[in-house]
Amino acid sequence: MAPQTTPQTRQAPGRDGLTTTRHPARIRVISVRVEDRRGVLQRVTNLLGRRGFGIEACAVGASAEAGVVAMSLRIDAGTQAPDQIVKQLAKLIDVVSAEDITHATTVEWASALVDLGSDELAATLEQLPEPVVTQVVRQSGFRTIVAVGGPPGAVEAGLRELRLRPSSTWICGGPLALAVASADGSTPGTGRDRQGS
Amino acid sequence: MTVATRIDRATTRAPKVNLTPESTGAELLLAALIKEGVDTVFGIPGGANLPIYQHLPDFPLRHILVRHEQGAAHMADGYARASGRVGVCLATSGPGALNLITGLATAHFDSVPVVAITGQVPAAAIGTDAFQESDVIGSSLSVTKHSYQILDATEIPGVVAEAFHIARTGRPGVVLIDIPRDVQQQLATESAEPIRRQRPHRAPEQPAQAQIAQAAGFLAAAERPMILAGRGVAIAAGQGALRELAEICDAPVGTTLLGTGVFPSTHPLALGLVGFMGTGYCNQAVTDCDVLLMVGMRADDRVTCRLDQFAPRARHIIHINIDPAELGKTVKADCQVVGDACTVLAELAVQIPTRQRPAWRAQVALWRELHPLRYPSNGLLQPQEVLAACYARLGPGDITVADVGLNQIWAAVAWAGAEPGKFLNSGGQGTMGYALPAAIGAQAAHPERTVLSVSGEGGFVMTLQELATAVEARLPVKAVVLNNRHLGMVRQFQDDFYGGVRSQVDHHLTPDFVLLAKAFGCFGAVVEQVAEIGPALDAAFAHQGPAVVDFRIDPGANVYPIVPLGLGLPDFIEYSQA
Numbered sequence: 001m002a003p004q005t006t007p008q009t010r011q012a013p014g015r016d017g018l019t020t021t022r023h024p025a026r027i028r029v030i031s032v033r034v035e036d037r038r039g040v041l042q043r044v045t046n047l048l049g050r051r052g053f054g055i056e057a058c059a060v061g062a063s064a065e066a067g068v069v070a071m072s073l074r075i076d077a078g079t080q081a082p083d084q085i086v087k088q089l090a091k092l093i094d095v096v097s098a099e100d101i102t103h104a105t106t107v108e109w110a111s112a113l114v115d116l117g118s119d120e121l122a123a124t125l126e127q128l129p130e131p132v133v134t135q136v137v138r139q140s141g142f143r144t145i146v147a148v149g150g151p152p153g154a155v156e157a158g159l160r161e162l163r164l165r166p167s168s169t170w171i172c173g174g175p176l177a178l179a180v181a182s183a184d185g186s187t188p189g190t191g192r193d194r195q196g197s
Numbered sequence: 198m199t200v201a202t203r204i205d206r207a208t209t210r211a212p213k214v215n216l217t218p219e220s221t222g223a224e225l226l227l228a229a230l231i232k233e234g235v236d237t238v239f240g241i242p243g244g245a246n247l248p249i250y251q252h253l254p255d256f257p258l259r260h261i262l263v264r265h266e267q268g269a270a271h272m273a274d275g276y277a278r279a280s281g282r283v284g285v286c287l288a289t290s291g292p293g294a295l296n297l298i299t300g301l302a303t304a305h306f307d308s309v310p311v312v313a314i315t316g317q318v319p320a321a322a323i324g325t326d327a328f329q330e331s332d333v334i335g336s337s338l339s340v341t342k343h344s345y346q347i348l349d350a351t352e353i354p355g356v357v358a359e360a361f362h363i364a365r366t367g368r369p370g371v372v373l374i375d376i377p378r379d380v381q382q383q384l385a386t387e388s389a390e391p392i393r394r395q396r397p398h399r400a401p402e403q404p405a406q407a408q409i410a411q412a413a414g415f416l417a418a419a420e421r422p423m424i425l426a427g428r429g430v431a432i433a434a435g436q437g438a439l440r441e442l443a444e445i446c447d448a449p450v451g452t453t454l455l456g457t458g459v460f461p462s463t464h465p466l467a468l469g470l471v472g473f474m475g476t477g478y479c480n481q482a483v484t485d486c487d488v489l490l491m492v493g494m495r496a497d498d499r500v501t502c503r504l505d506q507f508a509p510r511a512r513h514i515i516h517i518n519i520d521p522a523e524l525g526k527t528v529k530a531d532c533q534v535v536g537d538a539c540t541v542l543a544e545l546a547v548q549i550p551t552r553q554r555p556a557w558r559a560q561v562a563l564w565r566e567l568h569p570l571r572y573p574s575n576g577l578l579q580p581q582e583v584l585a586a587c588y589a590r591l592g593p594g595d596i597t598v599a600d601v602g603l604n605q606i607w608a609a610v611a612w613a614g615a616e617p618g619k620f621l622n623s624g625g626q627g628t629m630g631y632a633l634p635a636a637i638g639a640q641a642a643h644p645e646r647t648v649l650s651v652s653g654e655g656g657f658v659m660t661l662q663e664l665a666t667a668v669e670a671r672l673p674v675k676a677v678v679l680n681n682r683h684l685g686m687v688r689q690f691q692d693d694f695y696g697g698v699r700s701q702v703d704h705h706l707t708p709d710f711v712l713l714a715k716a717f718g719c720f721g722a723v724v725e726q727v728a729e730i731g732p733a734l735d736a737a738f739a740h741q742g743p744a745v746v747d748f749r750i751d752p753g754a755n756v757y758p759i760v761p762l763g764l765g766l767p768d769f770i771e772y773s774q775a
Binding site: 095 | 346526
């Protein structure tokens with residue numbers, strides 16, 4: 001399969017403005033549910049690296065299901081066949097399901113923590129464009145820590161454009177991605193029907 | 198025989214059947230192996246697996262003491278390929294575990310069910326760079342289907358049960374179980390919870406009927422159908438269904454290296470080996486067919502050569518594999534069927550009407566005439582002459598294990614058997630040194646059969662220490678060394694594709710294999726003339742123990758046809774052109 005070069009717009013942008021993220025064609029958004037077992041993250045990342053896929057961002061944490069850890073991955077497929085991401089992940093014994101939700105209607109949410117400099121106001125962050133939200137989470141003495149959330153591109157780009165003072169710092173986590181409807185409009189399944197071989 | 202031999206059956210004490218309420222982890226492990234039907238294990242004791250070896254004599258297991266852990270992994274692999282059962286190997290921590298890796302990769306690439314059990318430093322010492330500590334889980338991630346590190350002995354029965362299930366189910370593969378020494382000694386009760394999974398590991402469900410119907414339609418309408426078959430057909434025991442379908446469609450059948458034997462080599466529709474060093478007529482048929490069916494194979498670069506020239510006239514390509522990830526990975530088949538090869542082939546045979554295709558058959562016959570397999574006649578010993586004499590001495594159940602290199606291709610192309618599981622080789626990894634230990638493993642599975650190991654002298658010296666294992670365990674493999682005093686395939690590549698610069702391929706010193714064989718307590722003979730082949734083989738086969746026959750073959754013997762690197766299947770060059 002020849003790599004596509006034209007950027008694709010996500011389907012069905014929602015009114016909340018969170019589903020309009022543009023992805024370069026070779027970036028895939030992958031939702032993986034894995035068993036909560038020792039070493040499972042290593043298995044996933046090792047597999048992707050070995051097969052020539054780059055992990056651009058990754059968010060890992062608890063899910064509503066007991067014993068299941070949810071992973072949201074943004075994968076740079078490079079020149080590899082992108083369908084191999086899900087096919088290979090599904091072969092891992094500890095993977096419960098793996099879905100490519102790049103073309104599904106998806107809400108993606110990135111979070112950042114900003115440590116503002118001593119004399120900088122939290123109000124600076126209000127310049128961040130909608131739908132980015134901010135919340136002061138800690139204020140003591142000279143330091144103000146603000147949580148920032150929003151679409152992945154908007155959070156990171158917004159923080160860069162603010163040109164915060166050198167005394168400030170911030171970190172941005174990998175975005176969480178939740179498919180709310182499949183590319184064909186149906187409600188996404190749990191992926192339990194994936195064949196294990 | 199000068200070397201003392203003893204079968205290490207470990208049955209000096211009454212076999213242990215029931216465990217006491219409180220058993221050690223090692224005992225739980227050994228009992229779990231028995232429960233899985235294991236009768237033979239290959240391994241070496243060391244500091245981190247001594248508790249297992251302490252209890253080994255209490256259990257009805259045959260332990261074959263190898264001389265290098267790579268040998269243990271290859272033996273477990275050979276045992277598994279020859280028997281269809283799960284092969285088991287044991288190693289200690291650190292270098293012992295890491296020495297397994299090449300053998301595990303070899304098995305895993307070829308979808309062979311092997312369970313490897315490694316000792317580990319005590320749990321509290323993990324991560325401290327303790328003596329003989331190695332991260333065998335991390336090191337083996339890419340060459341195993343799954344792996345476990347057990348930190349609580351109560352988990353052992355459940356892990357072993359799941360490990361064997363995973364190794365043998367679906368697309369078979371390698372599973373590694375790493376057990377710290379103190380966990381092997383931990384007292385635990387026998388009863389243990391099975392591992393509960395969110396998604397139980399299982400074989401794929403029934404293949405999609407829509408795809409099968411589509412494939413049947415493509416094949417029924419084909420004028421020039423062609424079938425390529427791999428080891429997946431053997432794993433699924435689908436050789437009967439393959440033959441039936443080929444005859445229904447009047448379709449010629451080529452096989453991959455690993456598929457050697459899944460279609461009878463003497464069948465009129467058999468075209469032999471496909472790919473890089475495949476037969477000219479098989480590669481020509483793939484190039485000219487209008488519908489190509491690939492079954493139980495991955496279609497790697499050694500099969501396809503240049504991808505854009507693979508089956509260029511095929512209007513439809515059908516690909517059947519039990520592993521969905523193999524579909525569309527290289528060749529983009531327009532009809533992809535996930536499923537067990539036997540099930541799908543049998544279903545296709547039901548749906549497709551019998552039809553003769555005389556024009557296509559005549560065309561293939563013409564290619565056979567135009568591109569026959571040829572080799573020189575220059576007075577020097579030719580490998581084909583040696584192999585023909587070897588194969589003439591084998592019965593239908595006997596097993597040949599080829600090493601890697603020119604010897605492998607010669608042996609595969611010349612192989613005249615009719616059943617899968619009788620010609621074994623390392624197709625995916627191409628691991629030199631595979632043949633001898635894998636043959637020993639196959640012999641352990643089938644003590645009554647003749648097992649032949651075919652190597653070059655380069656590969657043979659990589660693992661020949663296992664001759665000691667063969668003698669000691671009374672596994673009378675017959676090792677045929679096609680000795681050309683070169684790293685032959687590399688030498689041919691240098692001659693044909695790298696400007697003729699011969700760099701580091703000459704074996705100026707090869708050992709005296711007769712003396713070497715005798716040093717290990719084996720029969721040894723050397724053959725330099727055609728007339729000596731028969732008598733030497735007869736003597737080797739008549740010898741009760743392992744034998745080594747050193748055949749001094751033509752050092753210039755090459756494999757032809759061959760597809761030049763970077764070119765496509767139709768660009769094969771033949772002996773006459775060379």
